[in-house]
Amino acid sequence: QVTLKESGPGILQPSHTLSLTCSFSGFSLSTYGMGVSWIRQPSGKGLEWLASIWWNGNTYNNPSLKSRLTVSKDTSNNQAFLKVTSVDTADTATYYCAHTRIIRGRGYFDYWGQGVMVTVSS
Amino acid sequence: DIQMTQSPPSLSASLGDKVTITCQASQNINKYIAWYQQKPGKAPRLLIRYTSTLESGTPSRFSGSGSGRDYSFSISNVESEDIASYYCLQYDNLWTFGGGTKLELK
Numbered sequence: 001q002v003t004l005k006e007s008g009p010g011i012l013q014p015s016h017t018l019s020l021t022c023s024f025s026g027f028s029l030s031t032y033g034m035g036v037s038w039i040r041q042p043s044g045k046g047l048e049w050l051a052s053i054w055w056n057g058n059t060y061n062n063p064s065l066k067s068r069l070t071v072s073k074d075t076s077n078n079q080a081f082l083k084v085t086s087v088d089t090a091d092t093a094t095y096y097c098a099h100t101r102i103i104r105g106r107g108y109f110d111y112w113g114q115g116v117m118v119t120v121s122s
Numbered sequence: 123d124i125q126m127t128q129s130p131p132s133l134s135a136s137l138g139d140k141v142t143i144t145c146q147a148s149q150n151i152n153k154y155i156a157w158y159q160q161k162p163g164k165a166p167r168l169l170i171r172y173t174s175t176l177e178s179g180t181p182s183r184f185s186g187s188g189s190g191r192d193y194s195f196s197i198s199n200v201e202s203e204d205i206a207s208y209y210c211l212q213y214d215n216l217w218t219f220g221g222g223t224k225l226e227l228k
Binding site: 037039046047048049052060062063064096103104106107108109110112113114115 | 218
């Protein structure tokens with residue numbers, strides 16, 4: 001059974017760096033075809049893919065945010081991480097991590113965490 | 123970057139109706155489209171992947187079709203538990219969500 005859970009600071013100030021952790025079980029990020037992705041959703045708005053990391057260490061970032069995002073993993077402890085630098089109020093959102101599975105050569109998000117709310121405010 | 127244009131943004135239906143949501147990609151996405159259901163305060167739930175493959179547990183009243191740039195998602199015989207927002211996701215080249223469709227009861 002795949003489960004994921006996000007954790008983060010809750011609130012942080014503008015210009016600071018947001019650090020999020022995704023703790024998961026039911027799969028290993030060292031197994032071929034497995035990945036973890038980060039997606040966010042401002043309150044009342046749509047979903048935005050942010051970044052993904054694969055079993056082989058390859059990472060992909062949303063081009064619109066590319067330079068601000070860093071995704072990494074700790075395979076031994078079944079965790080993935082996302083850092084977002086220079087946050088501002090537009091980064092206020094619920095952040096989700098999702099198990100990403102490759103089938104037919106493409107990865108899609110099948111299992112999602114419950115999400116963690118992040119508020120950027122001075 | 124691939125853009126996904128989802129319509130309509132909102133939809134009003136009666137119980138038992140059939141509803142259809144469409145997503146148009148800015149380029150051919152080779153059937154790599156998934157559909158998600160999201161209820162308030164909850165994470166999205168994967169319903170359909172690769173255009174028309176139902177995930178385990180997805181009721182058969184949900185269906186998907188399409189090819190190239192144009193895709194659709196339908197719910198036949200809308201039930202009260204289907205009241206939610208729905209999103210398409212292209213996963214052919216990176217990942218892009220559609221803007222979402224909010225399904226409400228008429």
